[in-house]
Amino acid sequence: MLRVLVVSGMLGLTACDQSGSGSTPLPVQSVPRPPATATKMQYQQLTPDLLVGPRPSREQIEELVALGIKKVISVDALPPESNLWGDSIQIRHLPLGYRDLSKTHQLRLARELSIDPIRTYIHCHHGKHRGPAAGLAALRNLGQLDQAEAKTWLDRCGVDYQGLRQAVHNAQPQSSENIQAAMPLEEIVATGSLSRLMAEIDQVWDRLKKVPSPGDPDARTQKEDAAHLVDLFRMSAESAGPVDPAYPKQMQETIDLATKLESQLQDGQDAPQLRAALRSSCRTCHRAFRD
Numbered sequence: 569m570l571r572v573l574v575v576s577g578m579l580g581l582t583a584c585d586q587s588g589s590g591s592t593p594l595p596v597q598s599v600p601r602p603p604a605t606a607t608k609m610q611y612q613q614l615t616p617d618l619l620v621g622p623r624p625s626r627e628q629i630e631e632l633v634a635l636g637i638k639k640v641i642s643v644d645a646l647p648p649e650s651n652l653w654g655d656s657i658q659i660r661h662l663p664l665g666y667r668d669l670s671k672t673h674q675l676r677l678a679r680e681l682s683i684d685p686i687r688t689y690i691h692c693h694h695g696k697h698r699g700p701a702a703g704l705a706a707l708r709n710l711g712q713l714d715q716a717e718a719k720t721w722l723d724r725c726g727v728d729y730q731g732l733r734q735a736v737h738n739a740q741p742q743s744s745e746n747i748q749a750a751m752p753l754e755e756i757v758a759t760g761s762l763s764r765l766m767a768e769i770d771q772v773w774d775r776l777k778k779v780p781s782p783g784d785p786d787a788r789t790q791k792e793d794a795a796h797l798v799d800l801f802r803m804s805a806e807s808a809g810p811v812d813p814a815y816p817k818q819m820q821e822t823i824d825l826a827t828k829l830e831s832q833l834q835d836g837q838d839a840p841q842l843r844a845a846l847r848s849s850c851r852t853c854h855r856a857f858r859d
């Protein structure tokens with residue numbers, strides 16, 4: 569199935585696998601070096617009509633629109649920025665986690681890709697894990713990719729979460745009746761209230777607040793939990809909260825700490841200092857804005 573092996577970068581954009589190790593596992597065709605001024609957009613083109621990558625900046629959105637993107641699906645916690653994409657682009661939102669990708673969600677994505685064949689961009693936050701996994705699982709459900717091709721793409725994009733890899737690996741071609749019966753995607757999935765998000769933050773934080781011992785079941789999901797914590801704080805920043813101007817600043821500092829924790833845990837570190845810094849960040853904010 570050669571059609572899925574379309575080269576990744578176009579118009580001076582760079583491909584996702586070039587930002588990581590620098591080596592391209594599948595030398596399909598050499599990608600020209602982007603000019604120094606080009607945006608470093610890291611995306612993958614899975615099929616002629618399906619691109620996956622990170623949440624794009626304003627300039628990157630312009631580039632994607634120039635590439636003919638007509639629909640954008642965010643599988644990040646937050647929906648696409650419809651004000652930046654403009655009226656002519658269709659917007660969809662299906663927030664995904666890092667632990668798995670349910671059959672229901674796979675079918676909904678497959679349905680969305682099959683109803684009208686327009687060029688679509690699926691993005692998550694970083695563009696490495698959930699976005700590629702979502703696109704690949706949908707293509708597997710649609711029978712447009714075989715298992716070996718899906719595995720090659722998982723490696724190429726750097727999808728690093730076992731639950732997501734497993735979901736793509738296990739996905740099977742579905743009948744078109746099954747796919748068409750799936751629930752349509754929404755344009756924007758509502759974020760919960762701040763107190764609901766905080767209650768969820770509390771549960772995730774419970775598994776992250778101290779360095780787990782090797783036998784602890786929490787030790788197995790540290791990366792997933794840290795990534796989820798970042799998402800929950802990002803959603804908290806978007807939902808209505810205290811009006812004091814110091815509050816969004818405090819929230820942003822916490823997001824930065826949680827993002828650092830996520831990357832240190834991904835690097836295999838224990839990050840005890842960051843955990844301590846986050847703990848005092850919860851306390852500082854609660855003291856100022858809640859208690």
Ligand code: HEC
Nearest residue numbers: 762763766767769770773818819822849850853854857858
């Ligand atoms: C930038 C500010 C801020 C940070 C950082 C923050 N919180 Fe909160 N938190 C709040 C506010 C404001 C509320 C009150 C929300 C409400 O009741 O509407 C709250 C409420 C809560 C609640 C009560 C939820 C309920 O049931 O009503 C819990 C539990 C909680 N936070 C846990 C945490 C934990 C754990 C952390 C750190 C990992 C954290 N929070 C970090 C601002 C913050």
